[in-house]
Amino acid sequence: MLHGELLGTGWHVHCINGLTTNNREPTRSAQREMQIPNMKNLLPFITRPAALVVALTALGACGAGDIDDVSAEDESMLSESGESLESVELGELEQPVMNCSNVDGANSVMAALAVATAQELKRWQPSKDFVVFGTSGRSESATGPQQAIKLTATGKSQCSDGKCFNVQALLDMQYDQANDKVKINNVTLNPAALRSRLVAKLREQQTCEQRPANGNKSNCPVEEHKLTFQRSEKGGCDTNFFFKATQPNGQALKFPAQLKNKLLWADVQNPYIGFQSVGDVVSIDPTYGLNQANTTTSGSCYAACTRVSSSNVAGACCSCGGKSKKFVKAAWSGTTYLCQ
Numbered sequence: 001m002l003h004g005e006l007l008g009t010g011w012h013v014h015c016i017n018g019l020t021t022n023n024r025e026p027t028r029s030a031q032r033e034m035q036i037p038n039m040k041n042l043l044p045f046i047t048r049p050a051a052l053v054v055a056l057t058a059l060g061a062c063g064a065g066d067i068d069d070v071s072a073e074d075e076s077m078l079s080e081s082g083e084s085l086e087s088v089e090l091g092e093l094e095q096p097v098m099n100c101s102n103v104d105g106a107n108s109v110m111a112a113l114a115v116a117t118a119q120e121l122k123r124w125q126p127s128k129d130f131v132v133f134g135t136s137g138r139s140e141s142a143t144g145p146q147q148a149i150k151l152t153a154t155g156k157s158q159c160s161d162g163k164c165f166n167v168q169a170l171l172d173m174q175y176d177q178a179n180d181k182v183k184i185n186n187v188t189l190n191p192a193a194l195r196s197r198l199v200a201k202l203r204e205q206q207t208c209e210q211r212p213a214n215g216n217k218s219n220c221p222v223e224e225h226k227l228t229f230q231r232s233e234k235g236g237c238d239t240n241f242f243f244k245a246t247q248p249n250g251q252a253l254k255f256p257a258q259l260k261n262k263l264l265w266a267d268v269q270n271p272y273i274g275f276q277s278v279g280d281v282v283s284i285d286p287t288y289g290l291n292q293a294n295t296t297t298s299g300s301c302y303a304a305c306t307r308v309s310s311s312n313v314a315g316a317c318c319s320c321g322g323k324s325k326k327f328v329k330a331a332w333s334g335t336t337y338l339c340q
Helices: 002-020 028-035 039-045 048-062 064-069 072-080 106-120 153-157 165-174 191-209 256-266
Strands: 130-135 146-151 226-234 239-246 276-278 281-284 306-308 317-320 323-329 336-339
Touching: 106 165, 106 191, 106 226, 106 239, 106 256, 106 281, 130 191, 146 153, 146 165, 146 191, 165 191, 165 306, 165 336, 191 256, 256 276, 256 281, 317 336
Parallel strands: none
Antiparallel strands: 130 146, 226 239, 239 281, 276 281, 306 336, 317 323, 323 336
């Protein structure tokens, strides 16, 4: 699996280099050579699924229009491996050029919320674990005519601390108390925009889950599952978090890729979701600092404008906007720290 991923990376670079280092546009045969180099020689060394992922990742990286240029020999080779190009859904396998749009900061926080839910609740069951409620917009405890989302008692019971501190810290960013205070890289979070999108997307999730199970890849009522954090590393937009997905009893899921449909509430079109499913491992790509994990940062300063931590890091060195500062505990949260 990893071997396939590394090959995919190599081919992507080869493809880009082939198209940009020559002033003349390559011929179609040359494009094919750059997109699928020596695949016959590579197939014995990688599994069938890995071969398809790598091949179609390379094609997607060069543009969907190039897919029509695959030769009969190439398609025949893929057919010999047990699949045809037509039978593979490119939407799940290709890795397009990243567009890490984060205009109001909501994309980062929503992806971080999905990760924190996986880390603390160890599942994605948003219709059970979150609810829309009335608020003044000032804080979770202040009722009023506006709407936001919060954890249910069922959701909180899934967390070892009974509070789900990381999830709660991110939910608290929905409110006006965080206005003009939370910075995500060079973007200032808009709490009202975050609140509005979370409400709309949770309702979309609830509507989808009320439909009968259909057994296909758009199915929202998916298998009961357990998510176990594995590792984090540099991702397409920021930091990828990887989770092993199994049944609650540890047995393998039949359809782990369907877990993507449990992320409608975090917006599956959100570039910081970046959902991937390889075997029994799923991953998401939120912003560094918003999730507590065993990640590291170079130097003595933590490179994040906003940090969520169960440990008191007030006074610790941080770096935001290229300047070294100190973390200050947010007035509205005991686990959120602002680099000021």
